Amino acid sequence: KFIDYDGLAALTGDVIVNCTPVGMYPKVNAAPVTPEEISNFDAAVDLIYNPKQTLFLKQAAEAKMQTVNGLFMLVAQAVAAQEIWQGKKYDSELIVKIMQDLEQTI
Known part of the structure; x- marks a missing residue:
């Protein structure tokens, strides 16, 4: 079933995921949905990794939700690419380990 942004306000669920570039540097003052829509879920995932905490994730954190950004996915994709390239x-x-190192440096 396809649900557009107009139908999102009526949904509740476990996780809401931002798969758009909305909120990515340099346009960091934008979020793809409203804080009210975000708060209908238990956790929020943003595939964006720059900035570390997008407005979307900030609004989710303010609603006391669990949040995750896209840095882990980026690192996992990089490792998978190296596996392909290097055999x-x-x-x-x-x-x-890479995630821990990155979190200390960025």
């Missing part, structure tokens, strides 16, 4: 298999702990 190697890397331990999944590498993703966690």
Whole structure:
């Protein structure tokens, strides 16, 4: 079933995911949905990783929701690309290690 933005206000659920570039640097003062729509869910995921906390995630955090940005997905995709290019298999702990290093430096 297709649901457009007009139908979103009536939905509730476990997770709302932003898969758009809305809120990405340099246009950081935009969110794809309203705080009221965000608060209809238990958690929020934004596939954007720059900035670390988009307006979408900030509004979700203010509603006391769990939030996750897109940095983990970016790192996991980079590791998967290296596996393809180099013909190697890397331990999944590498993703966690890279994430920890990035979180300390950015």
